[in-house]
Amino acid sequence: xxxxxxxxxxxxxxxxxxxxxxxxxxxxxxxxxxxxxxxxxxxxxxxxxxxxxxxxxxxxxxxxxxxxxxxxxxxxxxxxxxxxxxxxxxxxxxxxxxxxxxxxxxxxxxxxxxxxxxxxxxxxxxxxxxxxxxxxxxxxxxxxxxxxxxxxxxxxxxxxxxxxxxxxxxxxxxxxxxxxxxxxxxxxxxxxxxxxxxxxxxxxxxxxxxxxxxxxxxxxxxxxxxxxxxxxxxxxxxxxxxxxxxxxxxxxxxxxxxxxxxxxxxxxxxxxxxxxx
Amino acid sequence: xxxxxxxxxxxxxxxxxxxxxxxxxxxxxxxxxxxxxxxxxxxxxxxxxxxxxxxxxxxxxxxxxxxxxxxxxxxxxxxxxxxxxxxxxxxxxxxxxxxxxxxxxxxxxxxxxxxxxxxxxxxxxxxxxxxxxxxxxxxxxxxxxxxxxxxxxxxxxxxxxxxxxxxxxxxxxxxxxxxxxxxxxxxxxxxxxxxxxxxxxxxxxxxxxxxxxxxxxxxxxxxxxxxxxxxxxxxxxxxxxxxxxxxxxxxxxxxxxxxxxxxxxxxxxxxxxxxxxxxxxxxxxxxxxxxxxxxxxxxxxxxxxxxxxxxxxxxxxxxxxxxxxxxxxxxxxxxxxxxxxxxxxxxxxxxxxxxxxxxxxxxxxxxx
Numbered sequence: 001x002x003x004x005x006x007x008x009x010x011x012x013x014x015x016x017x018x019x020x021x022x023x024x025x026x027x028x029x030x031x032x033x034x035x036x037x038x039x040x041x042x043x044x045x046x047x048x049x050x051x052x053x054x055x056x057x058x059x060x061x062x063x064x065x066x067x068x069x070x071x072x073x074x075x076x077x078x079x080x081x082x083x084x085x086x087x088x089x090x091x092x093x094x095x096x097x098x099x100x101x102x103x104x105x106x107x108x109x110x111x112x113x114x115x116x117x118x119x120x121x122x123x124x125x126x127x128x129x130x131x132x133x134x135x136x137x138x139x140x141x142x143x144x145x146x147x148x149x150x151x152x153x154x155x156x157x158x159x160x161x162x163x164x165x166x167x168x169x170x171x172x173x174x175x176x177x178x179x180x181x182x183x184x185x186x187x188x189x190x191x192x193x194x195x196x197x198x199x200x201x202x203x204x205x206x207x208x209x210x211x212x213x214x215x216x217x218x219x220x221x222x223x224x225x226x227x228x229x230x231x232x233x234x235x236x237x238x239x240x241x242x243x244x245x246x247x248x249x250x251x252x253x254x255x256x257x258x259x260x261x262x263x264x265x266x267x268x269x270x271x272x273x274x275x276x277x
Numbered sequence: 278x279x280x281x282x283x284x285x286x287x288x289x290x291x292x293x294x295x296x297x298x299x300x301x302x303x304x305x306x307x308x309x310x311x312x313x314x315x316x317x318x319x320x321x322x323x324x325x326x327x328x329x330x331x332x333x334x335x336x337x338x339x340x341x342x343x344x345x346x347x348x349x350x351x352x353x354x355x356x357x358x359x360x361x362x363x364x365x366x367x368x369x370x371x372x373x374x375x376x377x378x379x380x381x382x383x384x385x386x387x388x389x390x391x392x393x394x395x396x397x398x399x400x401x402x403x404x405x406x407x408x409x410x411x412x413x414x415x416x417x418x419x420x421x422x423x424x425x426x427x428x429x430x431x432x433x434x435x436x437x438x439x440x441x442x443x444x445x446x447x448x449x450x451x452x453x454x455x456x457x458x459x460x461x462x463x464x465x466x467x468x469x470x471x472x473x474x475x476x477x478x479x480x481x482x483x484x485x486x487x488x489x490x491x492x493x494x495x496x497x498x499x500x501x502x503x504x505x506x507x508x509x510x511x512x513x514x515x516x517x518x519x520x521x522x523x524x525x526x527x528x529x530x531x532x533x534x535x536x537x538x539x540x541x542x543x544x545x546x547x548x549x550x551x552x553x554x555x556x557x558x559x560x561x562x563x564x565x566x567x568x569x570x571x572x573x574x575x576x577x578x579x580x581x582x583x584x585x586x587x588x589x590x591x592x593x594x595x596x597x598x599x600x601x602x603x604x605x606x607x608x609x610x611x612x613x614x615x616x617x618x619x620x621x622x623x624x625x626x627x628x629x630x631x632x633x634x635x636x637x638x639x640x641x642x643x644x645x
Contacts, residue, residue, distance in 0.1 A: 150602075168363035171330050176424070177380030178349040190367040 017173050024050060026252070033059050033245035035100055040241045059246035064245065067229050069219055069250070076225040079144045080207040086149045088196055094150070095158025096184055100170070104105050117154040121213060143217045144225070146263070147206060154199045161195035162188070189201070197265030204258050210249075278433035279341045279506050280306045281327065286336035286484075290323055296322040298488040300336070304432075309465040311459050311479030313472055314511070319488040320468045324434050327466065329353050339506050340431055351380070356425035357434040361441060362417045364409040370420050371405040372394075379429040395423040398457070415446045422454070433465040434460075439474060451477060472512055484508050508638035514596065517634065518570070518608045522563040524556050533563055533633065536580060536600055536607065538547075542630060552645055553635060561643075564634035567595070567611035571627050580623030582608065584618050598624060599607065 032040045043049045065070055097103070098110045129145060137275035139145040155244070173183040189196070211227045218224050230247050233240070259266070281304040288297040297319045302312045310583065312320040325331045329350035338348040345353050364373050374395055378388045396402045399419045409417055418438060425433060438454070439447045448643055455478055460466050469475055475482045476496040484499065484507070492504040494645070503509035503517070510516035522535045524542070531542040531550055549584045573579070582598040586605050592611045597606040601623070610626065618624050635643040 043486075121516045160315060166361070166363075168361055169361050169365065171328075171350075172357070172363035172424075173376075174350045175328055175355065176377035176428075177375075179351065187365055191365075193311070274515070 008060075015266060022216070029245045029248050031250075032242060033249045035137045037240050037242045038125045040094045059240070059242040060250070062240065062243045063247050067232065067259045068245075069229070071221055072224060072229040073250075075141075075223055076208065076227075079141060079225055080204055083207045084143070084200050086145070087106065087151055087154055087185070088199060090149050091151055091154035091199065092158045092192075092196065093184070094155045096162050098155070099162035100213045101180065113152050113155055117156065125212065125216065134218060136192040138217050139219060139223060141223055144210075144214055144223070147213070148210075151203065154203060157199055157202075158195055161192060165191070193265045201259060201262050201266050205255065208255060226259070279431055280304060282339040282342075283323065283327070284337050284339065286323070286338065287334045288326060288331065289334045296325070300488070302483060302490060304466060307462040307464055309455075309467060309478060309480050309596065311475040311482045312485060313469055313475035313479075313482055314485035314491075316470055317487075318485040320485050321436055322328050323485075323587055324357075324380045324436055324466060324468050327432070328355055328357050328434055346394065353432075354430055355432045356428060356430035357436065358418075358421045358438045359423050360437040362409075362421040364420055364424070366409055370400075370401060370412070370423075373409070373420055374401075374405075374423050374427050377424060381428060383393060385576050385579070391400045391427045394530055395427045397633065398426070399423045399453075407443060412603055415450060417452055418442065419453075425442065426457070426463070430532050433463045435465065436470055437468045437514055438467075441471070441472070445488075447474075452575055456480065457540055465470060472514065476512075484511060486511075488534070491530055502644065503564075503634070505564055506636050506642075509634060509636070509642070513566060513568075515609050515611070517564045517641075519562050519564045519636065520607065522561055523558070524553060524611070526557055526563060529555070533635075535565075536582065538580060539580065540630060542633075544645070548568065550567055553644055556637065556643070560638045561641065562636040562638075564610070564636060565628060565632060569611045569628055569632035570608060570610040572596075572610070572612055572614045573625045573627035575625045577627060579628065580626045582626060584619060584622055584624045586619055595622065598626070 029049045031050055034052050034054055034056050035043070036056065036058070040049075041116045094113075098106060098113070132138060132143045132147075137146075165188070170183050170186055178186060208224065209227055211231070214225055214228055215231075218228075221229070230244065230251065233244050233247060281302075283300050283302040286297050286300040287295070289295050299317070299343065300323060302310075302323070312323060314320050317353045322449045326333055329345070329348060329352075335344050337344050340343065340353065340355075357494060363433075365376065368376065369390060374392045375388050378391060383391070392405075393402070394406055399422060399425055401416070403417055404412060404416060404420075409420065412420065413603075418441075421438070427483070437452075439450055442450060451474060454467075467474075467478060469492065479496055481491045481493060482496055482499055486507050492499060492508045494502075494504075503512060506519045510519055518534060525532050525539065527532075527539070529541055530541040533542050533552055534540075583601050584596060585599050586597040588595040593611060596610040596612070598610060600604050637643055
């Protein structure tokens with residue numbers, strides 16, 4: 001009995017330490033965003049760095065004064081939103097095709113898609129850059145959206161999920177007179193919320209933080225996303241940590257909102273597809 | 278209203294499994310035909326081929342003399358009830374019933390009319406706004422049937438529709454299916470592994486084994502005149518006792534060997550002496566139904582066998598019997614008689630030679 005209580009105690013202790021480890025950087029950023037720059041630096045080495053001792057909004061004010069934050073925010077929301085939405089449509093259809101439809105060359109094509117998984121963007125960035133330059137797409141939203149819609153990892157997640165679905169639902173729909181697309185949108189999609197939520201969150205997280213590609217293909221703030229704006233706070237003087245923290249807080253908020261909205265399906269999706277974060 | 282014909286259908290799966298071999302079957306207009314057999318006999322494959330869910334390897338399938346072999350499921354105008362019902366989990370009962378009608382692009386008023394008609398017929402009116410997860414097994418089963426009948430299909434397919442229900446519910450829904458089919462007079466193909474379902478529901482019953490049709494007949498004839506040893510052993514619970522045997526010509530007439538003893542063929546059972554004479558000296562099989570093997574007074578016993586085991590069914594008992602030296606059961610007798618004989622003891626038995634069935638060495642029945 002006592003041994004069991006001790007075990008529970010130890011387990012909770014471990015969880016508390018983990019929770020602190022995870023929340024500490026966020027607290028550091030949040031409390032720093034409300035402090036003057038000098039205080040951020042002097043407190044950086046002590047526990048006070050994690051405590052928001054005052055509610056000074058000057059750093060936030062600075063952010064808006066130094067860059068057109070709203071513009072960047074809207075750019076980021078639009079680009080990420082389009083990549084997520086179009087990605088859900090394209091990748092789910094592709095995953096469904098690989099998992100369920102019989103067609104010649106399916107296995108070969110799927111092997112190719114899996115092979116793309118190990119190819120990082122950096123490896124194809126330069127040829128891709130030449131390509132979009134040739135098309136005259138630089139400095140557009142399109143160039144930041146189009147290359148990221150089709151995603152091998154998302155296709156793979158959809159594929160594994162659809163593979164595990166019972167066949168009877170589709171067969172019933174086909175007998176009831178629905179074609180392949182109708183079956184997909186009316187029957188499959190409404191019963192696949194977990195995988196859609198998982199892919200939406202993962203795509204959102206990746207896309208929200210992209211840096212290299214927009215840096216290569218855009219110039220000027222009209223179409224650039226948030227990560228490029230926060231970078232200017234490091235590269236252009238003055239280097240104000242309080243401003244950077246305030247920017248960081250505002251940049252992280254949308255991620256939290258998206259995650260809160262999707263999390264109940266996300267957890268089920270992670271369990272169902274067997275992936276781990 | 279439609280007739281269905283399977284013409285020399287063969288189906289071989291990609292892994293080489295031959296699910297159907299030269300399968301011929303005609304389903305009459307308005308008939309309820311049951312496909313029955315052990316698992317893996319090809320009965321569900323036949324149904325799925327007719328539905329268009331699998332493609333035919335060889336032969337063709339006709340509905341009303343129209344070749345539908347290469348048509349998609351949606352072109353065939355058939356409806357199907359699945360073993361696990363396959364209701365759309367995210368739709369209410371009403372939307373489930375409506376789905377096939379939407380696919381047919383019927384008007385809203387027509388859809389509403391048909392849904393209320395089906396709901397009333399199947400007592401689903403109060404459940405229309407619920408989703409499948411809120412329904413009991415029997416209710417889900419009814420919704421699945423409703424979804425099949427709303428569209429007024431040419432052919433109605435049922436793939437073991439009762440196997441997920443408990444025994445009591447199964448009996449009730451069985452009656453409802455029979456009544457519904459009588460009322461709507463839709464040509465129905467019904468697949469089951471349960472011979473009681475097959476015998477009670479089927480206007481005709483097709484017994485299948487290893488991808489081949491063994492016998493197609495009305496239920497009574499399947500029991501009374503099985504075409505071969507498989508059907509004899511499959512129909513009836515338990516099935517017919519089938520033993521390897523021989524015939525000999527004795528001075529008293531034709532005799533048959535059962536458990537090492539010779540008996541006068543007498544009235545020749547189901548075959549006549551003329552047809553049996555041809556098999557004298559050959560290996561044959563002899564069959565006797567468990568209900569025809571009766572306990573006897575020791576004085577009039579024709580056969581005495583060791584009682585290996587007894588199964589109590591409540592209203593009657595199953596006696597598992599074997600020869601004295603045998604450890605395994607060779608024969609089963611079924612009777613209301615309560616045995617006072619202990620396991621391992623000798624049980625006196627009798628039978629009427631009229632009840633004997635004869636099969637040739639290939640297992641085909643010999644009838645006169």
